[in-house]
Amino acid sequence: MEKIRVKGGSTLEGEVEISSAKNSVLPIIVACILCGDKNIIKEAPLLEDVYVICDVLKELNASVEINEVKRELTIDTKNLIPNSANSELIKKMRASFLIMGPMLTKFGHAKLSHPGGCNIGTRPIDLHLKGFKALGADISIGHGFVEAKASKLIGNRIYLDFPSVGATENIMMAAVYAKGTTIIENAAEEPEIWDLANFLNSMGAKIYGAGQGKITIDGVDELRPVVYRPIYDRIEAGTFMVAAAITKSKIKINGVNEEHLRPIIEKLKECGVSIDIVENEKMIVDGRGILKPVDIKTLPYPGFPTDMQAQMMSLLTLIKGSSIISETVFENRFMHVQELIRMGASIKIDGRTAIIEGVDRLTGAEVKATDLRAGAAMILAGLAADGYTDISDIYHIDRGYVNIEEKLRKLGANIERINI
Ligand code: EPZ
Secondary structure, three states: OEEEEEEOOOOOOOEEEOOEOHHHHHHHHHHHHHOOOEEEEOOOOOOHHHHHHHHHHHHOOOEEEEEOOOOEEEEEOOOOOOOOOOHHHHHHOHHHHHHHHHHHHHHOEEEEEOOOOEOOEOOOOHHHHHHHHHOOOEEEEEOOEEEEEOOOOEOOEEEOOOOOHHHHHHHHHHHOOOEOEEEEEOOOOOHHHHHHHHHHHHOOOEEEOEOEOEEEEEOOOOOOOOEEOOOEOHHHHHHHHHHHHHOOOEEEEEOOOHHHHHHHHHHHHHHOOEEEEEOOOEEEEEOOOOOOOOEEEEOOOOOEOHHHHHHHHHHHOOOOOEEEEEEOOOOOOOOHHHHHHHOOOEEEEEOOEEEEEOOOOOEOOEEEOOOHHHHHHHHHHHHHOEOEEEEEOOHHHHHHOOOHHHHHHHOOOEEEEEEO
16 A cells, blocks of 8 residues: 655755645636637646546546646537536545536536535535526436536626635636526635636636625637646645754745745744745745644635645644634544544544634654545644654545655655655
């Protein structure tokens, strides 16, 4: 079985390059369905999830060339065949459900496997379907499939009960070819929403207000192909910022957007980490000072990101005093707690709240990656623990991080991928 082995105690130094954002690239690849021509995505992060979403498009008869040297995707959707995509692939990765909006608005029909939940929560799709219905689609659910039909979508006003990232993206893409104007209220404001809208607008869509709570989409008739470079991955950057803090190191992170990282920067500064933005899109993070406990509440952007909750918890287990983390976005995103306790952490869970008492040291152990970000959190804990930490189920990690162990090794970490 493949594992990642970390030997704790190394100090990190030097520079790390951040890749493009996974949670931008996935919807952007899907949005290529809307433009029946050849789009090129540059600096694509070659992650497991990117390969899966490309396979989904290939299922629909798109041609996808992946140039691994140039990290460039060429996606040609000239000959798309609207059929129901492979349910195994849809189940494998929830983001595949994002093809429903583009397929519905382009072909008037989409039938996909119900994405189901995953281990961080039930991951419902009711808000996606509420949006499609508001645009005039007939929706049916049965035998594990979701089917949507509409001869022509008609613009409408849609209020999202929760600022769901996926629902905002799916509805926004569906509205691109709808007749008239669509307004999405209480829309998600994550930077990846802005990036998707920016990509669509560069192809000729008319989307206004993306990245704010209210998005207006004026329907158009066609889009033209473009070459596009997505934004940097703020969660990967945040993960390396915590790596500097938990190993009491000073490192340089190249590929950052200060505004996108604002909630993470502010929280780490409150902890006592020093952070300076230097040159253009670069950051110096210095975690060598005395750090103090903090309280965190995860919230939709611009609040503290749920995708950084596990990584911050690893850091807080080693900061003297009591810290409190409230996870308000997902109902079951504390599975890393048991794994951290195996390493000697002192954490109590009360519903969606975790109380962390800082301990003097963590000890290396055999642990599991219970989801993508929990896997990153275990690597971070291993960097600071005494001895060896062997992390299994690392396929979770490969879904969202490009060569994380190589990037950490270049910074001086004692980390390798082993087969045992
Ligand atoms: C996106 O997932 C991200 N994934 C997640 O990142 C991220 O954690 C999440 O947004 C929140 O920021 C991608 O972008 C591919 P949501 P998504 O819809 O779109 C509820 C990672 O680690 N909800 O904003 O699925 C839902 O139950 C991954 O990179 C409804 O109630 O997230 C959840 O509690 C993990 N009804 C909350 O919204 C719906 O129809 C947030 O979900 C949809 C969602």
